[in-house]
Amino acid sequence: xxxxxxxxxxxxxxxxxxxxxxxxxxxxxxxAYIFLSQVEYFQRLQPHIAAxxxxxxxxxxxxxxxxxxxxVILLLVTPMLTxxxxxxxxxxxxxxxxxxxxxxxxxxxxGKYLGILAFLAIMITxxxxxxxxxxxxxxxxxxxxxxxxxxxxxxxxAFAAIGLYLSSLATQPVVAAVGSFGMLLLLWIIDWNATVxxxxxxxxxxxxxxxxxxxxxxxxxxxTDLVYFLLLIVTFVGLSIRRLDNDRLQK
Numbered sequence: 493x494x495x496x497x498x499x500x501x502x503x504x505x506x507x508x509x510x511x512x513x514x515x516x517x518x519x520x521x522x523x524a525y526i527f528l529s530q531v532e533y534f535q536r537l538q539p540h541i542a543a544x545x546x547x548x549x550x551x552x553x554x555x556x557x558x559x560x561x562x563x564v565i566l567l568l569v570t571p572m573l574t575x576x577x578x579x580x581x582x583x584x585x586x587x588x589x590x591x592x593x594x595x596x597x598x599x600x601x602x603g604k605y606l607g608i609l610a611f612l613a614i615m616i617t618x619x620x621x622x623x624x625x626x627x628x629x630x631x632x633x634x635x636x637x638x639x640x641x642x643x644x645x646x647x648x649x650a651f652a653a654i655g656l657y658l659s660s661l662a663t664q665p666v667v668a669a670v671g672s673f674g675m676l677l678l679l680w681i682i683d684w685n686a687t688v689x690x691x692x693x694x695x696x697x698x699x700x701x702x703x704x705x706x707x708x709x710x711x712x713x714x715x716t717d718l719v720y721f722l723l724l725i726v727t728f729v730g731l732s733i734r735r736l737d738n739d740r741l742q743k
Contacts, residue, residue: 498599502607516618520618522565523619526561571668573611573652578604604656608655616644620641639710643709646725650724655672656729680700
């Protein structure tokens, strides 16, 4: 059993659950409504901005807001997907069986993480198809569009890593979901009361997921934002491996 085998099993188990299908349907419906509303808003606004020298385009007024709203909605949804990854194994007392399999803890954690990432990749693909439909009648800023896709991918990968870690700590999936949502929301709003220009403000600003995500939505791809998300992913996946390793040593 390898990490890819575990990932495949996790992905299959997700699609066998009505929760996954419900989440896909609800998220797609909400974002489709937001997308169509933004298109209608752009059509109303277009006569007023056409005369501007550097007027915002379709990517700025439709695509970026769509991805911004997707980040908020998926912040609420991702904990429901990650809550069962490890906590359900612990609740059903099947974690010991997993430990006894000829596979390392690293492969177990990576397999479960890759499984949820595959599901989130499907969700991102469904979201990306909406702005791509605009190419039938207009041109997109492909650089900004690519930055939005990369930003959403990194954001969801960070959500999944944090959810995986909270699932490794909890004994009940609901507790894991609530804990994941709380931590994600804290990292989302952590710089709301930060004072600009102070050391505390700079620290809270760097810790803010929202600030890094907004930079990518504006098309500003820099190493600071990319490293931030990669550090989150590596840190929480590593903490999950350490947590399960301690559990196996205690058994």
